[in-house]
Amino acid sequence: MATIDVNVNGANHAADVEPRLLLVHFIREVLGLTGTHIGCDTSHCGACTVVMDGRAVKSCTVFAVQADGREVLTVEGLEQDGKLHPIQEGFFQEHGLQCGYCTPGMLMTGFAFLKSGDDPTEDEIRHAISGNLCRCTGYVNIVKAYQYAAQKMREGGA
Amino acid sequence: MEPRTTPEIGGMGHSVKRKEDPRFIRGQGNFVDDVVLPDMLYLDIVRSPYAHATIKNIDTSKALAIPGVLAVITGKDLAQYNLHWMPTLMSDTQMVLPVDKVMYQAQEVAAVLATTRYIAADGVDAVEVDYDPLPVVVDPKKALLPDAPVLRTDKEGKKDNHIWHWEWGDKAATDKTFDEAEVTVEQEIYIPRIHVSSIETCGCVAHFNKVSGKLTVWMTTQAPHAIRTVFALVAGHVGLAEHKIQIISPDIGGGFGGKVPVYPGYVIAVAASVLTGKPVKWIEDRMENLQADSFARDYHMSAELAGKKDGTLTGLRIKTIADHGYTDAAANPSKFPAGLFHICTGSYDLKAAHVEVDGAYTNKPPGGIAYRCSFRVTEAVHAIERMADIMAHEIGMDAAEFRLKNFIKPEQFPYTSALGWEYDSGNYAGALKLAMERVGYDELRKEQAEKRARGELMGIGISSFTEIVGAGPSKHFDILGIKMFDSAEIRLHPTGKVIARFGTKSQGQGHETTYAQIVAEELGIPVADIAVEEGDTDTAPYGLGTYASRSTPVAGAACAIAARKIRDKAKKIAAYLLEAHEDDLEWEPGKFSVKGSPDRAKTIQEISLAAYTNHPPGMEAGLEAVNYYDPPNLTYPFGSYICVVDLDKGTGEIKIRRFVAVDDCGNIINPMIVEGQIHGGLTMGLAPALYEEIQYDESGNNLNGSFMNYLVPTAVETPNWETGKTCTPSPHHPLGAKGVGESATVGAPAAIVNAVVDAMWHLGVRHIDIPITPAKVWKLLREHGVTE
Numbered sequence: 001m002a003t004i005d006v007n008v009n010g011a012n013h014a015a016d017v018e019p020r021l022l023l024v025h026f027i028r029e030v031l032g033l034t035g036t037h038i039g040c041d042t043s044h045c046g047a048c049t050v051v052m053d054g055r056a057v058k059s060c061t062v063f064a065v066q067a068d069g070r071e072v073l074t075v076e077g078l079e080q081d082g083k084l085h086p087i088q089e090g091f092f093q094e095h096g097l098q099c100g101y102c103t104p105g106m107l108m109t110g111f112a113f114l115k116s117g118d119d120p121t122e123d124e125i126r127h128a129i130s131g132n133l134c135r136c137t138g139y140v141n142i143v144k145a146y147q148y149a150a151q152k153m154r155e156g157g158a
Numbered sequence: 159m160e161p162r163t164t165p166e167i168g169g170m171g172h173s174v175k176r177k178e179d180p181r182f183i184r185g186q187g188n189f190v191d192d193v194v195l196p197d198m199l200y201l202d203i204v205r206s207p208y209a210h211a212t213i214k215n216i217d218t219s220k221a222l223a224i225p226g227v228l229a230v231i232t233g234k235d236l237a238q239y240n241l242h243w244m245p246t247l248m249s250d251t252q253m254v255l256p257v258d259k260v261m262y263q264a265q266e267v268a269a270v271l272a273t274t275r276y277i278a279a280d281g282v283d284a285v286e287v288d289y290d291p292l293p294v295v296v297d298p299k300k301a302l303l304p305d306a307p308v309l310r311t312d313k314e315g316k317k318d319n320h321i322w323h324w325e326w327g328d329k330a331a332t333d334k335t336f337d338e339a340e341v342t343v344e345q346e347i348y349i350p351r352i353h354v355s356s357i358e359t360c361g362c363v364a365h366f367n368k369v370s371g372k373l374t375v376w377m378t379t380q381a382p383h384a385i386r387t388v389f390a391l392v393a394g395h396v397g398l399a400e401h402k403i404q405i406i407s408p409d410i411g412g413g414f415g416g417k418v419p420v421y422p423g424y425v426i427a428v429a430a431s432v433l434t435g436k437p438v439k440w441i442e443d444r445m446e447n448l449q450a451d452s453f454a455r456d457y458h459m460s461a462e463l464a465g466k467k468d469g470t471l472t473g474l475r476i477k478t479i480a481d482h483g484y485t486d487a488a489a490n491p492s493k494f495p496a497g498l499f500h501i502c503t504g505s506y507d508l509k510a511a512h513v514e515v516d517g518a519y520t521n522k523p524p525g526g527i528a529y530r531c532s533f534r535v536t537e538a539v540h541a542i543e544r545m546a547d548i549m550a551h552e553i554g555m556d557a558a559e560f561r562l563k564n565f566i567k568p569e570q571f572p573y574t575s576a577l578g579w580e581y582d583s584g585n586y587a588g589a590l591k592l593a594m595e596r597v598g599y600d601e602l603r604k605e606q607a608e609k610r611a612r613g614e615l616m617g618i619g620i621s622s623f624t625e626i627v628g629a630g631p632s633k634h635f636d637i638l639g640i641k642m643f644d645s646a647e648i649r650l651h652p653t654g655k656v657i658a659r660f661g662t663k664s665q666g667q668g669h670e671t672t673y674a675q676i677v678a679e680e681l682g683i684p685v686a687d688i689a690v691e692e693g694d695t696d697t698a699p700y701g702l703g704t705y706a707s708r709s710t711p712v713a714g715a716a717c718a719i720a721a722r723k724i725r726d727k728a729k730k731i732a733a734y735l736l737e738a739h740e741d742d743l744e745w746e747p748g749k750f751s752v753k754g755s756p757d758r759a760k761t762i763q764e765i766s767l768a769a770y771t772n773h774p775p776g777m778e779a780g781l782e783a784v785n786y787y788d789p790p791n792l793t794y795p796f797g798s799y800i801c802v803v804d805l806d807k808g809t810g811e812i813k814i815r816r817f818v819a820v821d822d823c824g825n826i827i828n829p830m831i832v833e834g835q836i837h838g839g840l841t842m843g844l845a846p847a848l849y850e851e852i853q854y855d856e857s858g859n860n861l862n863g864s865f866m867n868y869l870v871p872t873a874v875e876t877p878n879w880e881t882g883k884t885c886t887p888s889p890h891h892p893l894g895a896k897g898v899g900e901s902a903t904v905g906a907p908a909a910i911v912n913a914v915v916d917a918m919w920h921l922g923v924r925h926i927d928i929p930i931t932p933a934k935v936w937k938l939l940r941e942h943g944v945t946e
Contacts, residue, residue, distance in 0.1 A: 034192035035185015039357040040444035044865035075185035088183040099666030100182030101358045101411025126873040136666045138837030139873040
C-alpha cells in the first residue's frame with residue numbers, strides 16, 4: 001500500500017491505496033465522486049477525463065499514486081458557489097449532450113482547453129475533443145457548446 | 159406545425175431545454191456502475207481464447223487461493239440448477255456458462271466472485287482452463303456447405319448449420335418482371351458485422367434479499383419490463399417469481415439496440431447474488447463489450463433490380479445469408495426472423511418483389527440486433543438505395559431524376575407495397591427536391607463534370623430512404639409472445655402538478671422532456687410542473703421498452719391518449735364547477751371556459767384541486783389515467799440525403815465535403831431534440847460507411863476487439879451535418895408523429911457509398927462494400943488505371 005494525498009476539487013484527501021489503483025477508481029470508488037465515467041480500457045474514449053494540475057488527463061491511464069501531491073478537478077468541481085461554469089452552461093443551452101455518459105469528460109476537456117479570451121475555430125475545437133468519443137450527438141452541438149462557452153468567457157462570464 | 163401552446167407551457171413544437179441535463183452536466187447522473195450497496199461483491203468473467211474448443215478441465219484452485227476470491231462459478235455449478243442455458247429472444251438457446259464446449263472467442267467460461275473489482279480480475283487471471291481446439295467455421299457461406307462441421311451438436315438431430323429459411327413476396331410475379339425486363343442489374347452487397355459501442359458498456363448490480371425473497375437488479379437495459387418477465391420465466395423453477403423481481407434501469411449511457419438482449423453476465427450475477435444473498439456487481443470492460451456482446455448486421459446479400467430503359471423500376475429480388483454467430487440471439491419481433499427487411503422496396507413504386515433470407519450458425523458471438531435501426535431496416539435501405547443508384551448509372555440517367563421518376567407519389571398514400579406493408583404517408587419528392595435545393599445539386603453536377611474533365615474525382619450520392627418504425631400492431635408484433643404495445647400512466651396531484659410514467663426507457667433520447675411536452679400539449683400544464691419516470695418495473699406500467707424508434711410512435715401515443723382521458727374527466731369536473739353543460743365548454747391549452755363567456759373558466763390546476771377536494775357527486779375522486787396503446791399501423795418516416803465527396807487519388811482518402819440531410823418524421827415534439835437525434839444518427843451512419851467493422855481471421859480471432867482498432871468516429875472525422883425538414887404527419891398517430899431516432903443511421907451509409915461510387919463510376923467501379931477505407935479506394939483506383 002502507498003499513502004497518497006491528493007487535492008480533489010479543492011479538498012485534500014489522504015488515503016492508503018494499492019500502487020496499481022487507477023486514478024479513476026480512486027475518484028469513483030474511494031472518494032465516491034461518480035461523475036467521472038469509464039468507457040474503455042485503452043484511453044481512447046475520454047469518458048474518464050479529469051483535469052490534473054491544469055491539464056486534461058485520462059484518469060484510466062493515471063495511477064492514483066501519480067496524483068499524489070497534485071490538484072485534480074472533476075466534473076463535480078466545475079460549479080462554483082451555485083454558478084455553473086460556462087462550459088456546463090454551453091452544453092445545456094446548445095443541446096450538447098444526450099445520454100450524458102461522455103459529458104463529464106467532454107466538459108473537463110473543455111475546461112482545460114478553453115482559456116478566457118480564446119476564440120477557437122471549429123477546426124480547433126474538433127481537434128481538441130478528438131480524444132473524447134461521443135456516440136449520441138454527432139459532435140455538432142458539442143462544438144456549439146464549446147463556442148458558447150468561449151464567447152461567455154470572452155465576455156467575462158467566467 | 160406551429161406550436162399551439164405558449165413557451166411557458168412548452169407543448170409540441172417548442173425546443174424546450176432538456177429536463178435531464180442539469181444532473182448530467184454536474185456529474186450527478188446515476189448510471190449502473192454508480193450504484194454502490196453495502197457488502198457488495200464483484201463479478202468478473204473468464205473468457206475463451208478459442209473460437210471453438212472442448213473444455214477438458216477448469217482448475218479453480220489457484221484463483222480460490224487468492225485472499226478475497228470467494229467463488230469461481232462454472233457451467234457445471236449452474237447446471238445443478240438448470241441455469242447453464244437460457245432462451246434467446248428469438249427462441250433459440252444460448253449458454254450462460256458452458257459445461258463442455260465453447261463456441262466463440264471471448265465466450266464466458268467461468269465467473270469469479272470477489273470482494274473487490276481488482277481481486278476479481280486477479281482471480282480471472284488465475285483460473286486455468288484446459289481446452290482442446292475444434293475446427294472453426296467463420297464464413298456463413300461455408301457454414302452452409304454440406305461438409306461443414308456441425309456446430310450446434312447440443313441440438314438433437316441437428317445435421318447442418320442452417321438456422322431458418324424465410325421468404326416473402328410473390329416469387330412468380332417477381333420472376334415475371336425479370337423475364338420481361340428491358341434492363342436488369344445485379345450486385346453482391348455485404349453489410350459487415352458492426353457493434354453499437356455505446357460509451358457506457360453493459361453491466362448490472364443484482365441484489366437478492368434472502369429474507370424478503372426479492373431480487374432487485376439495476377441493469378443496463380432498454381426493456382426492463384420484458385427483462386423482468388424473461389427472468390421470471392427462466393428462473394421460475396428456482397423460486398424467482400415475477401412479483402419478487404424488480405428491474406431498475408437507471409440512467410443509461412447509450413443503447414442503440416445493444417442493451418436489449420439478456421447477456422450471460424447478467425444471469426451469472428443474479429445467480430451469484432441469489433446464492434450468496436449479497437449484492438453482486440458485474441460491469442464488462444470495453445474489450446468484453448466489443449468481443450462478446452451482440453453484433454449488428456452481417457448480411458451477405460445478392461440483389462437484383464429489373465426495369466425499363468426509360469428508368470421505370472418494375473421488380474426487386476434479394477437473397478441473403480445472415481450470419482448469426484453460434485445462436486440466433488437477434489432481437490426481432492417473433493414472427494420476423496429477418497426483422498422488417500421486407501421494407502426493402504423502399505421509396506419506390508415497384509410492381510413485384512421477392513426476398514429470401516437464410517440464417518447460418520458460425521463460430522462468432524451471437525446477435526443480429528439493431529445498430530440504431532428498426533429490425534434490419536438499414537440492410538433493406540442499403541440494398542435498395544445501392545441498387546437504385548447502380549440502375550440509374552447503368553442506364554445513364556441522373557440519380558435524382560431516376561428517383562423522382564420512381565417514387566411513390568403523395569396521392570398514392572396510404573400505399574401498399576409489393577411486399578405488403580401499408581405506408582401511412584409520404585412526400586418523397588418534396589424531401590429530395592428540398593435536399594437538392596439546399597446542396598445546390600445542379601451546380602454540383604456541373605462542377606463534377608468540369609473536375610472529371612481535369613481528372614479530379616468528385617462524387618455526389620443520394621439516399622432517399624423510407625423507414626418502418628413503431629413496432630407494433632399486436633396482430634403481427636410480439637417478443638416471446640408479449641404483444642408490442644406500450645404504455646403511459648399519468649397522475650395529476652391536487653396542486654395541478656403531474657407525475658407520468660412509461661413502459662419505455664430513454665438512453666439519451668430525452669424522454670423526460672418530450673413526454674412532458676406531450677402532457678403539456680394535451681393538458682396545458684407547464685413542462686416544468688411535470689415529472690417523467692421510466693425504468694423501474696415496480697412503479698412504471700408494463701411496456702416493451704425503447705428501441706426501433708418506437709417510443710414516440712407507441713408510448714408517445716399512449717401518453718396523448720391517457721392525457722385525453724384526463725381531459726375528458728376534467729371537462730366533467732369543470733362543468734360541475736362552472737354550473738354549465740359539458741357541451742357548452744370549450745378547451746384551450748390549460749383551461750375550460752364557457753362558450754361566449756371567456757371569463758367563466760376553470761384552469762386545469764383548479765380542476766385538479768377540485769378532483770380531490772370538491773369532485774362532483776357520483777364521480778370517483780382523483781385525476782389520473784392509464785393507456786396501453788396498440789398501434790393500428792407502423793409509421794413510415796422518410797428522408798433524402800445528399801453527400802458530396804472528394805477523393806484523393808494519391809492516398810485514397812475520402813473527404814466528405816457536404817452532407818445535407820432532409821428528414822420527415824411527421825409532427826415534431828421538440829425540434830432541438832429531433833435535430834440532435836439526426837446529428838447522432840448521421841454519425842452512426844458515417845461510422846459503418848467509412849470506419850467500423852468487426853473482422854475475424856480464419857481461426858475465429860476477433861481483429862477489432864478494442865477502441866484501438868474498432869474505429870468509432872471522433873469529431874475530426876465527423877462532418878458538420880446540415881439538416882432540413884419537411885413535415886408529412888402520420889394520419890393514424892394521435893399526434894401525427896412518426897419517430898426519428900434511427901432515420902439517419904438507416905439512410906446515411908447509402909448516400910456516402912453512392913457518392914464514392916459516383917466519383918469512380920466513369921472509371922468502371924460499380925460497387926464498394928462498406929466500410930470504404932482509403933486502402934480500398936486506393937486499390938480500386940490503381941486497378942482502374944489511376945496512378946496518381
